[in-house]
Amino acid sequence: MFVALTLFTIMFALGLGLRSDAIAGLRQKPFLIARVLVGSCLLVPLLALLLLLMLPLSASLSGTARLAIALMALCPSAPMILRKAGKKGGDTELAALLQVGAALVAIVSIPFMADVFRAAFGVQNWDIGPKEVALQVGRTQVLPLLLGLLVRRWLPGLTKTVEVPLNKLANGLLLVLIGGVVVTTGPLLIPFVGANWLALGFMGVLVLLCLGVGYLMTPTSASHERLTVSLVTSMRNPGLALLFASTYARDLAGVKIAVVAYLVVTVLLSIPVLKLIGRSPTLASA
Secondary structure (H helix, E strand, C coil): CHHHHHHHHHHHHHHHHCCHHHHHHHHCCHHHHHHHHHHHHHHHHHHHHHHHHHCHHHHHCCHHHHHHHHHHHHCCCCCCHHHHHHHCCCCHHHHHHHHHHHHHHHHHHHHHHHHHHHHHHCCCCCCCCHHHHHHHHHHHHHHHHHHHHHHHHHCHHHHHHHHHHHHHHHHHHHHHHHHHHHHHHHHHHHHHHHHCHHHHHHHHHHHHHHHHHHHHCCCCCCHHHHHHHHHHHHCCCHHHHHHHHHHHCCCCCCHHHHHHHHHHHHHHHHHHHHHHHHHCCCCCCC
């Protein structure tokens, strides 16, 4: 319930803070936004699937590590994208549009790619059904996002009052959520790392590939756009992944720890790469 509450608050705050001029930006760069959404929602899960299927060492991964990698690859629209984009010198309005778009596309992409993963591995314990996933994504992401947009549209006075504190609350809830998972699973985290060093390597390779996908999708864009897109494609949604792990993988011990490990690997690898992208020469805007 706390995971669902955290996601609801984050997406409501996003909808509340999305300005109309940012939404109008959809008309300015529709092809960029479309290809980034395809990359984040479909290409990233496919890259994860190819790594897990084609690399010979993947057979040595534990079932929990495989599921955690799959869940993180499936879940786009990381809640902290806006905050990180602002801190790293990215385009916050573009990040907001991409996060909103990814949340909407996820209703279709997550059930579809979950079925692809299940068919590819021939397993039943990754029982993430299309209808159930659509309900989870719709209830915890799309519904609060639409509510936030409606409140901003019809209650502008209230929006000005609660926008900043609500964003702080949303970020705080996410930190509490991740911190709570780390604290409750902390005693198992070090043994997990020791027993799953190969899985950490797979996670690292996937994160670097996702960063590369984002960079290659913006070959003629300014550095702040390349940074934003790289951030969007590489940062996955740990809150949603933890929600699915709690709902559909209760019998697999260690999945939540593996999700947190993936998040840590993402942060550690993305920091230097994003700094390098941010320092790259600015090219002509698309």
